[in-house]
Amino acid sequence: MKTILKASTTLGALAGLMLMTSGCAEFYKKTYDWSDAKGTEFTKALANEYYQFGQSEENIMYDDLEAAYFMKKANKVQDGCPIMPEYLDGWKLPNHTVPELQAARDRLIFAMQNGAQTIAPQMTAKAQANYDCWVEQQEENWQFDDIKLCRDTYYMSIDAVEKLVFGSMLQAPPAEVIEFATDSAALDAKAMEIIDEAVIFASSTEFGRRIHLIGHTDASGSNKLDKKLSHERVMAVKQELEKRGIPASMITTEAAGKMKGKKHEADHRRVDILFLEYK
Known part of the structure; x- marks a missing residue:
């Protein structure tokens, strides 16, 4: 599993320890539920996407650590803090999957550099969350239907984003x-x-x-x-x-x-x- 939001501060260390205990996803879910969304339409949509994915990891996959990781991301984005799509160097991915994942990330970053968060906030949020879902599922590398779902949803979303951002191509x-x-x-x-x-x-x-x-x-x-x-x-x-x-x-x-x-x-x-x- 990816190291959970590394930090050098004592608070970050305590958060890391909290994530290693059972029930940590519930802590972040409650924090999310009690917070008011801030930021842009994109960050609000992205917070919701991460929250829904975190709930899925907790309630369907029974993976409390990954649920907590994405719930914490939802909280951070909900506070209006931007979060980039996952960097691949922190994940233990099968070698043959890295080129496509890197190309997919580059594609999303290029769209974002051209205003995707403003032009297509909802679909850009869906593309980013499903890219991160794809990375997380690909590291586990056994729930192949889930890998395919995250991958396919990412491509569907980025296609829609690019049509809105770039228009003709x-x-x-x-x-x-x-x-x-x-x-x-x-x-x-x-x-x-x-x-x-x-x-x-x-x-x-x-x-x-x-x-x-x-x-x-x-x-x-x-x-x-x-x-x-x-x-x-x-x-x-x-x-x-x-x-x-x-x-x-x-x-x-x-x-x-x-x-x-x-x-x-x-x-x-x-x-x-x-x-x-x-x-």
Whole structure:
């Protein structure tokens, strides 16, 4: 579990000890119930989202520590104090989940930097709370339906936020990921199935979608070779999309090179397929 709101003060230490005892979620729930909401429409909505999630952890999951953690966040936000989406370095997450979680956080931060809390306060609060829910559930990594629910709700919410904030364009999550063998840009049968699915999805909207491809490698080679290999991988996918009828003008590519991590991370040898949707 994430360390609960670290603090160097005696009060923070006492709060930490309180959270390690049974019934601590009830303490924060009562504090929340007796407080008057302050701050903006966004902070009020976010406080409520954290409160509801804390109640779920307490009454459905029977996880008192996590319930207390999110109840305490609800109290802090209710007092008008801003809280950022969870930082990943404090959580023990499966390595293969980190790239998507980091990209999702970056996406939310970008929307917030462009005024999402003011333009779409309710949906931005829902996106942040469900992102934090996704992180918490992903660390536990066994309640897969709950992981999916938090993840899906985050993406639904951020899609709505981006439509309101950016108007004419929104970037969807990586809908498909194609993995490769070591030092290879060859597409196997599974990759071909994923490309077929991407073509169907790209054609399934009245607005039309552009496709953005991002090529990655693991950290086993030199920067120069990894940049070249990530380009070869992304171009292999692009060529197959074009063979299936996607115009070259609708596809953009990015050779990102190596991803940080261990030298031979299988899930780092990949191409992410993202969709850019235009009105």
